[in-house]
Amino acid sequence: MTVETLALGCRLNSAEADTMAALATAGGLRDALIVNTCAVTAEAEAQARQAIRRAARDAPARPIIVTGCAATLAPARWAALPGVARVLTNDEKLRAESWNAPEAPPPAATIRRARAFLEVQQGCDHECTFCVIRVARGASRIWAPDDVLGAARQAVARGQREVVLTGVDLASWQDGARDIAWLARAVLAVPGLARLRLSSLDPAAVPDALFDLWRDEARLAPFLHLSAQHGDGLVLKRMKRRHAPEVVPALAARLRAVRADAAISLDLIAGFPTETAAAHAQSLALLDALHPVAVHVFPYSARPGTPAARMPALHSDVVRARAAALRASAAGHAEAAARARIGATEDVIFETAREGITAQGLRLRATTDMPRAGLRAMRVTGTEAAILLGEAAHGAA
Ligand code: SF4
Numbered sequence: 001m002t003v004e005t006l007a008l009g010c011r012l013n014s015a016e017a018d019t020m021a022a023l024a025t026a027g028g029l030r031d032a033l034i035v036n037t038c039a040v041t042a043e044a045e046a047q048a049r050q051a052i053r054r055a056a057r058d059a060p061a062r063p064i065i066v067t068g069c070a071a072t073l074a075p076a077r078w079a080a081l082p083g084v085a086r087v088l089t090n091d092e093k094l095r096a097e098s099w100n101a102p103e104a105p106p107p108a109a110t111i112r113r114a115r116a117f118l119e120v121q122q123g124c125d126h127e128c129t130f131c132v133i134r135v136a137r138g139a140s141r142i143w144a145p146d147d148v149l150g151a152a153r154q155a156v157a158r159g160q161r162e163v164v165l166t167g168v169d170l171a172s173w174q175d176g177a178r179d180i181a182w183l184a185r186a187v188l189a190v191p192g193l194a195r196l197r198l199s200s201l202d203p204a205a206v207p208d209a210l211f212d213l214w215r216d217e218a219r220l221a222p223f224l225h226l227s228a229q230h231g232d233g234l235v236l237k238r239m240k241r242r243h244a245p246e247v248v249p250a251l252a253a254r255l256r257a258v259r260a261d262a263a264i265s266l267d268l269i270a271g272f273p274t275e276t277a278a279a280h281a282q283s284l285a286l287l288d289a290l291h292p293v294a295v296h297v298f299p300y301s302a303r304p305g306t307p308a309a310r311m312p313a314l315h316s317d318v319v320r321a322r323a324a325a326l327r328a329s330a331a332g333h334a335e336a337a338a339r340a341r342i343g344a345t346e347d348v349i350f351e352t353a354r355e356g357i358t359a360q361g362l363r364l365r366a367t368t369d370m371p372r373a374g375l376r377a378m379r380v381t382g383t384e385a386a387i388l389l390g391e392a393a394h395g396a397a
Contacts, residue, residue: 001031008048009038011117011166011199013068015108020067020093022111027100032085033059036093037068037078039132042301045070049081056083067093069136073304090137107143107151114162114351114373116155117199120148120183121167126202128229129240129307130269130300133168142173145186152190161194161375162221162349162357163187170198171205181209188217194375195349195359197221200267203228204242206251215258222259223293223361226251227267231286232279235272238311245282252290263293263337263360270326271300271319273311280322287329293337293361293386295330299323334386338362341380345393348378364388 003024007017017036024032033055038044048070055064063085066078072089079087092098094105108119121142124134143151152163165184167173173180180198188196196219198210203226214220228248230236236245248266255262268283287295299319302309337360346364350356353369356376365387370376378390 003029003032003034005034005036006048006051007036008044008068009036009040010168011110011164012108012119012122012168013038014113015110015117015119015166016067016094018111018113019105019108020099023094023096023099023101023105024065026102027096029099032063032065034065034067037066037070039069039073039136039303041298043299052078052081052083056081069133072136073132106154107147109151109155111155111158114160114349115164115197115357116152116158116160116162117164117166118148118151118155119143119167120165121170121173124169125172126169126242127240129238129311130272130303132303132306135305137168140169140172142167142175145175145178145183148183149186149190152187152193156190156192159373161373162197163190163193163195164197164199166199169202169205170200171202171207179207179209181207181213184210184220185213185217188213188219193219195219195221195347197223197361198225200225200227202226202242203247203251211254211258214255214262221359221361222255222262223265223359224251224255224262225265225267225361228286229267229269230272230275230279231268231282231284232275235275235279235282238274239269239272239308245286248286249289261360263362264290265294265296265361266290266292267296267298268326269298269300270323271314273300273302273308273313275314275322280325283326284329287326287333291333291337292330293334295326295333297323297326297330331386335383338383338386338388341388342382344380346378346380346388346390348376348390350374350376358388362386362388364390367391 005017007013037048064083067088071078075087110117123138125140346358348356377393379393382389
């Protein structure tokens with residue numbers, strides 16, 4: 001009998017799932033499955049429905065509580081699924097009273113993992129034409145600096161050596177004159193923190209001061225994940241994104257100028273309505289220019305009520321083929337990035353006894369069991385596709 005969680009989609013959902021499990025337990029719930037849904041694509045919703053049906057079949061008496069973006073956008077539809085006892089919207093899911101818990105939670109954070117994904121910002125004020133997240137999560141709002149620093153201290157006290165700052169629109173974190181660069185610098189001052197990572201940033205809003213921090217602070221992971229979405233200017237306009245195509249390579253070059261070992265990771269949408277073959281080729285060219293270590297490719301799927309859903313869509317075969325082409329190119333770049341690390345020594349945080357993550361965001365598999373959550377120097381001895389293979393450096397396990 002436990003309170004189990006299933007989080008789909010973004011890191012924010014993972015952090016919130018752990019926090020909901022803690023609230024549910026504090027409120028006396030002993031046995032339940034909490035499903036934190038995602039609405040970014042139709043595929044993500046289908047995965048959640050499948051998981052709920054399976055859970056209801058396998059444990060008919062166990063209550064299923066559905067939350068998250070998809071549940072917020074269509075609560076009645078999710079409430080009608082077998083085994084669903086409750087549906088909580090994004091607004092309700094982190095409230096103490098929703099779980100009969102005695103007190104409100106700190107910023108949502110993953111507490112059962114080796115790394116702490118820490119929610120510092122929520123919601124979004126932009127209007128990208130393909131997006132329902134801003135509808136599901138509401139207007140942009142932040143956790144105050146003291147709350148964030150308190151949560152970071154708790155993470156270190158739990159033995160988590162890396163904190164990942166996360167949000168829906170992380171780059172929009174602003175508290176008066178203090179921006180995300182200020183917050184990152186403040187979190188890095190938390191005693192005992194070995195590494196800080198920033199999750200996805202909007203290319204239109206990466207502050208200059210972050211590059212100074214990357215230059216000055218080795219514990220800020222040399223990793224830049226950009227929600228690029230596309231490589232073509234006209235498509236970016238039709239997406240109502242706020243950056244021009246040349247901004248993404250320029251940001252990558254700026255980071256690599258201060259951290260030669262920096263790694264780039266991207267979000268890209270394949271098959272956006274009206275996308276031509278030439279426009280698609282621009283996204284492929286962007287990958288060839290940046291050599292990213294990872295790319296999250298989202299096959300475009302029309303989200304109900306969005307402006308893009310009213311645009312002339314491409315045939316689903318074309319969308320699938322273009323997503324496959326982006327994924328194949330991304331895999332090639334990730335494998336090359338991994339091969340380039342052979343012989344290097346990496347600082348790895350182990351998430352399981354055998355697998356961990358490097359500062360650049362690459363996965364490393366150890367040849368022997370390693371202490372979980374510890375930060376270990378590992379020598380890279382080889383690769384398997386985009387996964388590094390490694391052994392403890394200096395001969396010490
Ligand atoms: S920035 Fe755009 S894609 Fe991201 S949550 Fe906001 S509206 Fe959606």
